Amino acid sequence: MADWTEQLPDAARAYLEGRRLDEVECVVADLPGIARGKAVPASKFARQKSFHLPDSIFYQTITGDWGEAAGEEGFIERDMILRPDMSTATAAPWTGDWTLQVIHDAFDRDGDPIPCAPRNVLKRVVALYEAQGWKPVIAPEMEFFLVARNLDPAKEIEPMLGRSGRPAAARQAYSMTAVDEFGPVIDDIYDFAEAQGFEIDGITQEGGAGQLEINLRHGHPVKLADEVFYFKRLIREAALRHNCFATFMAKPIANEPGSAMHIHHSIIDTETGRSLFSGPQGGDTDAFFNFIGGLQKYLPSAIAILAPYVNSYRRYVRDHAAPINLAWGRDNRTTGIRIPLSGPESRRVENRLAGMDCNPYLGIAASLACGYLGMMNEVRPDKQFRGDAYESDEDIPRVLGQALDIFDEAADLHEVLGREFCRVYSIVKRTEYEEFLQVISPWEREHLLLNV
Template sequence: MSAWLDTLPDAAKTYLEGRRLDEVECIISDLPGIARGKAVPASKFAKQDYFHLPDSIFYQTITGDWAEAADDDGWIEKDMILKPDMSTATAAPWTGDWTLQVIHDAYDRDHKPIPFSPRNVLKRVVQLYHDKGWQPVVAPEMEFFLVARNIDPAREIEPMMGRSGRPAAARQAYSMTAVDEFGPVIDDIYDFAEAQGFEIDGITQEGGAGQLEINLRHGDPVKLADEVFYFKRLIREAALRHDCFATFMAKPIADEPGSAMHIHHSILDIESGENIFSGPQGGETDAFYHFIGGLQNHLPAGLAVMAPYVNSYRRYVKEQAAPINLEWARDNRTTGIRVPLSGPEARRVENRIAGMDCNPYLGIALSLACGYLGLTREERPRKQFKGDAYAGDGDIPQVMGQALDLFEEASALHEVLGPEFARVYSIVKRAEYDEFLQVISPWEREHLLLNV
């Protein structure tokens, strides 16, 4: 087993230095972004090249039910071959013993990538960029809430209790005092991240009560999606140590801002290493505008991927730090597409549409797919927006059903993401939406029971 351990990433080696590895968690992301897999003794992992899981894990809804998304072979729960990507081996520092996590890739019995595995979807899109001689670069921002323990779904979600003994105060954006309120949780987040070899670019208090944001350094899309996938688990574990929950719901508290996963994009020419959004004299290129045009033209049809649940659409509210349209502008946080201040080498486009509840592999893949269509079709954006974009009208779907209708007709996006992924994703999300429509809400009982 020692030879295998010698090939681990440096952070994993450091974590295990002088210790005996007990267990390896073999994991893969399902459609919602939940880690699926199995835990095996380290001695067994050292002897296996792969393991099996049924393909039905990708047909499961967020509630645990099953969608009728099997292929022509029918519901036979075919085994997939899951192979480890050892570059993803990292610590699970919250466990009681010495444990590593390893992300796996899914293949069918002919050793072809499973087309609806989220990591494979992102790899497919990145490969399309590589085929054009481009290297996409992304930097995600993760927003989330630390909230009081909530084990009763009928009870409203409340902010967590801070170290002062008071509930987290709202509307203290960028306050260092507010960050200090969550100091013990943040300390564990930093410690876990360091043990896993992740570099945090910064933690800030956002505008909501108990809402934090973590920024990650820019890099390869698959690597960054892996990190967000890992971070969501890491943050939840850190919160549980301090008697609170971390939630990545898009809109957990009615009167507070929602949580986004803003995605910054730039594209490098593989041969030269230059940012294709900037010309020789530092000016904005046609490619820069084509990428923005692709986001404007195709994000409405892809919103069901970036806003995957009924709760996601509660985030798009005027004046609550979430976009309501796909206008673009420079250094303007009211627009759905923002161009941050930067020099020519770091010129990038920020997609502010995606919610933090989306699967990071799929959210990044969808955003890159829209930009890819804009680049390859040479699509032009609308004129740059001036002023407060909240003063205008919304131009994105307002409910899940409308978003799914658009996604199901988006043949151009299907070709980029993969037609089989689009088929399975649509069926699973329809099943979730249909289940939601059968639930009678407290609002309906309060206002309709005796009044209509």
């Protein structure tokens, strides 16, 4: 036991100092980003180098149904070999005993990465960058709502009661008083994050009722995706301690803004250590424009990953804090692709299309894949947009079915993300979409029952 615990990250060792580790949660993210795995006694984890789960976890829909994606051999639920990445070991500070979580990577019996495991998809894209001598750096922004407990799916989601006893009010973006309303929940978020060794760059009140945003420091794409994966669980657990829910739905409340996972990208030349987006005199480079061009050309094909559910498309509303097209602009939050204010050394490109409901590994992988294709194919972007991009035409899919049709035809994107992953993803998402189409909504009952 002592041998492997000495190799833990500093935060995990600090968490366990003077304490007896009881349990280790061995986890892997499925397609929706849900943690799947096993909880094992710490003594057993010390003796095992891997564990097994069936590959069918990657064929499961968000409802618990199954997509028929098993391939030629049929649905035989072959075991995968899951090996721990000990650099991801971190506390689970909300548990009743002393518990660690460890993210595992999925391999087949020949030792090859399982192609539809989301973390493997992101690693595949990062490896393509590294093969070119490029180091991708990303920084995600996480938006979410704190809402009242909702046990009845037929009931509309309502904002949580704040510290004052009043429901959270909208239209208070960046208000410190509004942040204070959620003080007890935020205090637990900070405490949990500190115990897990995560650095929060800031928490702000967003424009929705009970909507918050957490910014993370920039870093390696896989490391940051791991943190978003962990943060979703952390935030949910903090909310439950205070009799409310945290939701990462793209659009949980009608007439309120949706929740995004904005992704900031920069690329470093591994040989020189300099940004590929800035020239010797600090000017924009061809690589900078090609990356933007790649986002504009290929993001429509990737929307099915960045907006993975029928609810996701309710977020793309004109004049409602979410993009409706792929225009790019400098310091312009109405465009889908934004160039934030920065010096040449930190020049970056922000993708504002991804919803917070996307799997962080897949959302980051898809965004990087589009930029990569742009640089490899030397795609030039449209002219910079000036003014209010909401006044221009929409040019992104508006429903999941349309997005999946475009995704299925995206041969270049499939090559980067992996053909097998894209095959499985499409089948699972179409299964979810067909499940949704079988549900009769309250709107249909209200307006069609007696009127048509």
